[in-house]
Amino acid sequence: MTLLMFVIGACLGSFLNVVLLRDDWYIGRSHCESCNYTLQWFDLIPVVSYLLYRGRCRKCGKKIDVQHLASEVYMGCGFAAVGMYCTTDIMTAITLLVAVTFLCICAICDSKDMEISVLFLYGGIVSVAVLKMFHLCLCGEWIDLIKFIIIYGIVYLIFVFVSIFCKNHVGEGDFDILMIMLLAAGLYHTAVSVTIASVIGLCVYLPLLVTKRITRKEAIPLAPLLYVGFLFNLIGGM
Numbered sequence: 562m563t564l565l566m567f568v569i570g571a572c573l574g575s576f577l578n579v580v581l582l583r584d585d586w587y588i589g590r591s592h593c594e595s596c597n598y599t600l601q602w603f604d605l606i607p608v609v610s611y612l613l614y615r616g617r618c619r620k621c622g623k624k625i626d627v628q629h630l631a632s633e634v635y636m637g638c639g640f641a642a643v644g645m646y647c648t649t650d651i652m653t654a655i656t657l658l659v660a661v662t663f664l665c666i667c668a669i670c671d672s673k674d675m676e677i678s679v680l681f682l683y684g685g686i687v688s689v690a691v692l693k694m695f696h697l698c699l700c701g702e703w704i705d706l707i708k709f710i711i712i713y714g715i716v717y718l719i720f721v722f723v724s725i726f727c728k729n730h731v732g733e734g735d736f737d738i739l740m741i742m743l744l745a746a747g748l749y750h751t752a753v754s755v756t757i758a759s760v761i762g763l764c765v766y767l768p769l770l771v772t773k774r775i776t777r778k779e780a781i782p783l784a785p786l787l788y789v790g791f792l793f794n795l796i797g798g799m
């Protein structure tokens with residue numbers, strides 16, 4: 562089950578990466594950016610093709626952006642983590658898969674351009690919120706539904722308020738990412754995910770800071786860290 566979910570996630574990650582990288586993704590078949598060679602099906606097997614050809618085009622040997630592999634692995638691990646965590650509750654699994662997909666898109670965009678489109682941020686918040694409310698309606702838990710709307714409405718307003726005062730300290734999209742995590746997993750698990758993300762961030766960026774490979778003023782993409790934190794939390798049996 563976990564392996565199947567990884568494969569589905571990796572395929573989706575591969576597709577999303579093409580959509581995010583190429584403006585003309587809906588026209589024609591995938592091709593090599595440098596020699597224009599039209600990729601065959603065996604060039605497009607997520608993760609496997611990249612590793613098999615050692616990250617190079619099969620025809621011209623030009624290096625392929627490692628981001629292709631990263632987004633396939635990111636999304637594959639996300640789906641596998643949900644598969645490991647949810648085996649019985651279908652609605653929770655669907656909500657988490659949608660949350661993971663949007664968080665992964667945000668992570669890819671943030672690590673590529675340090676910029677996340679509001680379409681993905683609000684798309685994630687609205688989709689996860691609607692799924693959660695639908696789940697509560699299905700269970701007939703009307704009081705919980707009203708509580709959900711009031712509590713998360715207030716939390717979102719607080720985030721908007723804080724982000725106005727935190728300009729230049731926290732990226733504008735980071736609060737929206739936190740909101741997606743909160744809606745999907747609740748306060749406790751979001752706090753755990755953020756803690757894990759902070760520890761990973763420290764381990765990755767502190768040595769770079771000490772060796773002066775990055776400066777203190779350099780902006781660090783937080784979305785990939787939050788995504789990895791969220792996945793570790795899922796795998797740990799959220």
Ligand SMILES: [Zn+2]
Binds near residue numbers: 622
């Ligand atoms: Zn090529």
